[in-house]
Every structure is written in C-alpha cells, then in structure tokens.
Amino acid sequence: KQEVTQIPAALSVPEGENLVLNCSFTDSAIYNLQWFRQDPGKGLTSLLLIQSSQREQTSGRLNASLDKSSGRSTLYIAASQPGDSATYLCAVGVYGNKLVFGAGTILRVKS
Amino acid sequence: DTEVTQTPKHLVMGMTNKKSLKCEQHMGHRAMYWYKQKAKKPPELMFVYSYEKLSINESVPSRFSPECPNSSLLNLHLHALQPEDSALYLCASSQEDNTEAFFGQGTRLTVV
Numbered sequence: 063k064q065e066v067t068q069i070p071a072a073l074s075v076p077e078g079e080n081l082v083l084n085c086s087f088t089d090s091a092i093y094n095l096q097w098f099r100q101d102p103g104k105g106l107t108s109l110l111l112i113q114s115s116q117r118e119q120t121s122g123r124l125n126a127s128l129d130k131s132s133g134r135s136t137l138y139i140a141a142s143q144p145g146d147s148a149t150y151l152c153a154v155g156v157y158g159n160k161l162v163f164g165a166g167t168i169l170r171v172k173s
Numbered sequence: 174d175t176e177v178t179q180t181p182k183h184l185v186m187g188m189t190n191k192k193s194l195k196c197e198q199h200m201g202h203r204a205m206y207w208y209k210q211k212a213k214k215p216p217e218l219m220f221v222y223s224y225e226k227l228s229i230n231e232s233v234p235s236r237f238s239p240e241c242p243n244s245s246l247l248n249l250h251l252h253a254l255q256p257e258d259s260a261l262y263l264c265a266s267s268q269e270d271n272t273e274a275f276f277g278q279g280t281r282l283t284v285v
Contacts, residue, residue, distance in 0.1 A: 093271035105179075105263055106216070106276035151215060158229055159204055159270045163215035 064089045064156050068164035075142055076172050083137040083167045085152030090130050093155040097126050097137050100149045100166070109150075110137070142171045176200075177277035179264050185283045188254060194280045196247040196264030204270055205247040207239060208263040210279070216263055222247060223270060254284045 065088045075081055085095070094113045098106040110119045110126040112135070118127050125138040139146060147170050153161040177198045186192050196205065204223050208216035221229035222241040230239075236258075238250040247264055261279045 094273075096274065098276070103261070103281065105177075105278040106265075108273060108275055111273040153274075155271045155274075159206075159221050159223060159267075160218050160229065161206075161216075161265075161274060163217075165215050 064092075064154060064162045066152060066154055066162050066164035068150075068152055068167050070167060071165065072168040072170075074170045074172065077142060077144060079142050079171075080138070080140050081142055081169075083139070083150050083152075083169070085135040085137070085164055087133045087135075087154050087162075089156070090133055091156070092130065093157075095126075095128050095135050096153050096155065096161065097124075097135075098151040098153065100151060102149075106151065139169075142169075144171045144173045147171050177264055177266055177275050179262075179277035179280050181280060182278065183281045183283075185285060186251065186254065187285055188256070190254075191250070191252045193251065194249040194262055194264075194282075196249075196277060197245055198266040198275070199245055200266065200268070200275070201244075202266035202268050202275075203244065204267045204272075205241065206265040206267075206274070207247070207249050208265060208276075210261040210263055212260075220249075251282075254282075256284050259283045 069084045097109040112128040123140040149166045151166045152164045207219040210216040220239045240248040263279045264277045265274045267274045
C-alpha cells in the first residue's frame with residue numbers, strides 16, 4: 063500500500079527566505095507526482111505536476127524535483143512571501159487513477 | 174480555463190434529509206473524482222468516473238451515491254448521513270487517467 067510522508071509538518075520562516083518542503087513515498091510504481099496548495103477551508107490549487115519520467119518542473123518561484131527510485135520529491139520555494147502561507151500537499155498518482163496524498167506541510171511566512 | 178465549480182459552497186443537513194452536491198467542469202476532461210477531507214487530514218478518494226462510467230468506488234457507504242449525467246457534470250447524492258460524515262467534499266477532474274488533476278473549492282458539509 064502506497065504511503066506518502068511530508069516533512070516538516072509545519073514550518074515558519076521570515077519573508078524572503080528560500081525553503082524546501084520534502085515528500086517521500088513508499089512504492090516507486092507511480093505515474094506522476096503533484097504538488098498542491100490549500101488555503102484554510104478552501105479547495106486545492108495545483109502547483110506543479112511531474113510525470114514519472116521527469117526529474118524536475120519549474121513554475122515561477124517554485125521548483126519541484128522527483129527521484130522516483132529513492133521515493134522522494136522536494137518543493138523549493140524561492141524568496142518566500144507572506145502570500146505563500148498555506149498548507150502544501152504532495153500527492154502521487156498510482157494505478158487506478160488515484161491520488162494518494164501526504165498529510166501536508168503548514169507553511170507560515172512572517173512579514 | 175482550469176476551473177472546477179462546486180455547488181453549494183456550504184450545506185447543513187439533518188440525518189433524515191436527502192441532498193445533492195454538484196460539480197461542473199468545461200475543460201473537456203474525461204475523468205472526474207470525489208474526495209472527502211476531514212479537518213486537518215489529507216483528502217481521501219471516494220469515487221472515480223472515467224468516460225462517464227464509475228471506475229472506482231473506494232468502499233464508500235451506500236448513503237453516498239455518485240452520478241455522472243454527462244462528461245461535464247458530476248453529482249453526489251446524499252441520504253441518511255451521519256454526523257461523522259461532516260467534512261469538506263472536493264470534486265476534481267483530469268484530462269485522462271493519471272494526468273494533472275484540478276480541484277474545485279469544495280462543499281463544506283455539516284450533518285446535524
């Protein structure tokens with residue numbers, strides 16, 4: 063059974079810092095990995111999708127990497143801003159068209 | 174347009190009520206999903222529709238009944254729910270199997 067773990071569970075940083083969020087998964091048989099952002103009480107906003115054959119994806123200040131063989135992904139956020147404060151969820155796409163989510167990292171960027 | 178629209182945004186229902194949640198997307202996506210998210214927990218898959226056919230039911234109780242009237246619409250019919258069913262219900266869609274998923278803003282359901 064696929065399990066996804068996100069570290070740290072919570073993170074508080076001053077504005078302007080670069081930061082890394084970590085995601086690990088137990089079964090390397092994945093189709094893709096997707097990073098989402100969720101604001102309190104809201105839905106999920108897709109940030110980046112990495113296909114299983116890819117190593118990296120970038121969008122603006124965000125960069126996500128994937129090492130499928132070791133079961134790890136990182137989300138790098140450059141020059142963090144207070145508006146980046148949210149919960150960040152990592153999810154792996156597995157057989158059966160399912161997304162298996164990690165518990166998330168709660169990020170707070172202080173101004 | 175990468176929008177998935179869910180209605181209503183909030184719903185309070187009694188345990189004897191029947192209600193429906195609605196989800197709509199106009200991106201031409203062929204896969205649609207229902208997820209349930211309890212407070213401070215990650216979303217959990219309930220149902221998957223692929224090309225308007227139910228492809229996955231994650232052992233969801235029969236008091237939840239999904240329906241896909243056409244490729245743009247997904248409903249979740251609710252009947253005789255329990256207070257523990259209170260949660261954020263999220264709809265998602267993707268172009269095909271295992272491609273990028275887009276989520277709606279969710280329906281906050283409270284069962285009293």
